[in-house]
Amino acid sequence: MTLSIDHTAGRDAPGAIGEILDRPPALVNEVLRGGTRLTQRWGHGEFHATLPGMATHVVMTYYGAAQDSSWRQGSRRMAARTRPGSITLIPEGQDGRWDVEGPIEVSHVYLPDDRLQSSADVLAKGRRIELVGRICFEDMASSRILELLSHEAAHGDVSSSLFVEQAIELLCTQLVRAHSSQGLLEAPAPRRGLADWQVKRVTAYMREFMDQEIRLDELAKLVNLSRFHFCTAFRLATGQTPHEWLTALRITRSRELLAEPEMPITSIALAVGYQTPSSFASSFRKVTGMTPTAYRRAL
Incomplete structure (x- = not known):
């Protein structure tokens, strides 16, 4: 799903997401370089609501039992199941209707576009990166990085902060490789298995x-x-x-x-x-x- 995104507008992501959930995102207090924010691992119930375009990219992974999830915007629709080893990626400014069964356990990264563009500059060779929206997309590398971030971010010491900043750089690289419309690197092979x-x-x-x-x-x-x-x-x-x-x-x-x-x-x-x-x-x-x-x- 590739969309035209307005990079000048958008709601505060934790606030917008918190309004449609029964529990707000479990934000870590520390604000990281470029305004990046993380959550700890936390759980919330099902929700069925329209989420407005947000001011940052939102990347999340899942833990525990699988649940049905879908996104709809006009005639576009995607549906999958929340499962460990998969991620959902909501590009900055993308809106739409979400229907997610619950309860589910998640952790989020709220990634400002400036941070992504800066981290991706070497791979992009000066070109602007546009992320591709995903729902429960199998990506064990990104999922594992998100899990590590949710764990380390809660520590708050100097070594953890250094680890977190470097892990975010690694996450940005993986997002460009696997979830960018630029075609900078060869796309991963499609997942094979049961329909x-x-x-x-x-x-x-x-x-x-x-x-x-x-x-x-x-x-x-x-x-x-x-x-x-x-x-x-x-x-x-x-x-x-x-x-x-x-x-x-x-x-x-x-x-x-x-x-x-x-x-x-x-x-x-x-x-x-x-x-x-x-x-x-x-x-x-x-x-x-x-x-x-x-x-x-x-x-």
Whole structure:
């Protein structure tokens, strides 16, 4: 998606995003070179709203369970799923309607265009860089840099600040390489794997039979692939193994059930496919960082 962007106008990005979320961005206090801002890793719920053009580029990555996400502007539309290893990139000045299911965990970088242009000058050879909008686009390099930034930015010491500034330079280089309309470098090969309809079919099956043991052979049969080719294609399409995807669905559903105080945790474990409370608690804690009991108390 390549758009004509007005570089002279735009809303404050953290403020504009905060207005449409149930929780504002978890901004780090330090303002970095060129006015760059970072967030820590934080979570928010679903949202369905129009986001105005913003005064900086916004780059984000995702953690935890995958959710449906889409962007629409006139006849243009993009849709994908939020998954670890992917990024969403909103170029400066780009507006549009967003529909994102939740809850999701994210971290953001608010990158002023001047910082990008300065960092990209060597690669661009004096030409202006125009970024390409992305939604949940597989880019493990950018995603990993964003994850490191969210972690280091919270430290606030001199060594962390130096690391953060250098990591932002690296992020700018990757954005030019992989998400620039200038064609400065060869574009990465397109992602291969299951089609969107195949991922949806497998996901629907997982949700329907979540309380039962689900075998890889069953899932592979849904899309007419061998077990081996299914596992490879599924990971290429989603960034996760079928087991990781199923676990994320089970934990997401268990969170919903834990909000019902009258439902015993043992019953919840069985409803989402765990045979014992201990195996459920272990899986839940690995994903959320707390036990089901602690999670329920925090609601």
